[in-house]
Amino acid sequence: MDLIGIYLKEAMNEGCPVCRILRSYEESQIDTILYEHVNDPEVRKKFQESLGLCTYHAWKTLKKAYSEPLLGPLGVAIIYESILSRYITSLEERKPLDEGECFLCDLVQQKEKDTVEAFAERIEELLPEYEKSSSILCKRHYEMLLREVGQRDPETADRLRKIQIEKLKGLQKRINSFINKFDYRAEKEPTKEEASSLPLTVEALKGLETGATIREHQEKKRGFLPWR
Structure with missing residues (x-):
């Protein structure tokens, strides 16, 4: 059995193994964003395109930021302030603001x-x-x-x-x-x-x-x- 097979086998603990893999992956991606990519231009651009992620991921990311003492809410606040600024500008200029996929x-x-x-x-x-x-x-x-x-x-x-x-x-x-x-x-x-x-x-x-x-x-x- 190769490494991917072992990885799948190890997920067969309780409940749905695919769901458990996805939840773990999702958590790791949020950690990576908060720990490493808050100031990454490409990641910031993706946040801008989706106006701060979908509702589900926006709140999940914020909860993670508040729950981790090493993280705190500052990085998320910086991202959302820039999105809020863009939203205000769109209203002032009477231009629609498209919300892309998360x-x-x-x-x-x-x-x-x-x-x-x-x-x-x-x-x-x-x-x-x-x-x-x-x-x-x-x-x-x-x-x-x-x-x-x-x-x-x-x-x-x-x-x-x-x-x-x-x-x-x-x-x-x-x-x-x-x-x-x-x-x-x-x-x-x-x-x-x-x-x-x-x-x-x-x-x-x-x-x-x-x-x-x-x-x-x-x-x-x-x-x-x-x-x-």
């Missing part, structure tokens, strides 16, 4: 595509690892992976489908057990495994919130979906 969403969406394709390319090695892991692909990433694998090997795609069903049935058993522990006749409290079944069920159905899922929601409302 470049962090672009990065995360490309990472998502690359991760699913890498998983599909190594499916023979990774499928047994996925089967024995506690990981469960979310609906979105399962469907993306199934489509990619199906184009390469329909038989392996069917194996993936069967494994996914068994994993979801196991999760269903856990959440039913969790529900039953709330019966007044129950003698025991929910176990840690049972309690975790609720957030894992939400994750299995909706995935984790990242720039990719936020953008998909926005594009569904506009009636356009990329990379299908």
Whole structure:
């Protein structure tokens, strides 16, 4: 197994491995911007083009800046002051101010595509690892992976489908057990495994919130979906 395969295997801990990779990647990109690129002209230009990132990433970046003592809000304040100045000028001059696509969403969406394709390319090695892991692909990433694998090997795609069903049935058993522990006749409290079944069920159905899922929601409302 090559390094990319090992990287994917290590993400098969709990929940959706693709979502976990994307969330980690997104956090690392925000760190890089705040620690290294606040004064980078190219990055500043990208901020200007999207008027300070999308709503989701704007608040996520600000929260990160405030939570890290070594960062603080100064760098973000400098960026947003320049954007605010540009916005004021556009109003004074009665000129429309275009809001481009969020470049962090672009990065995360490309990472998502690359991760699913890498998983599909190594499916023979990774499928047994996925089967024995506690990981469960979310609906979105399962469907993306199934489509990619199906184009390469329909038989392996069917194996993936069967494994996914068994994993979801196991999760269903856990959440039913969790529900039953709330019966007044129950003698025991929910176990840690049972309690975790609720957030894992939400994750299995909706995935984790990242720039990719936020953008998909926005594009569904506009009636356009990329990379299908």
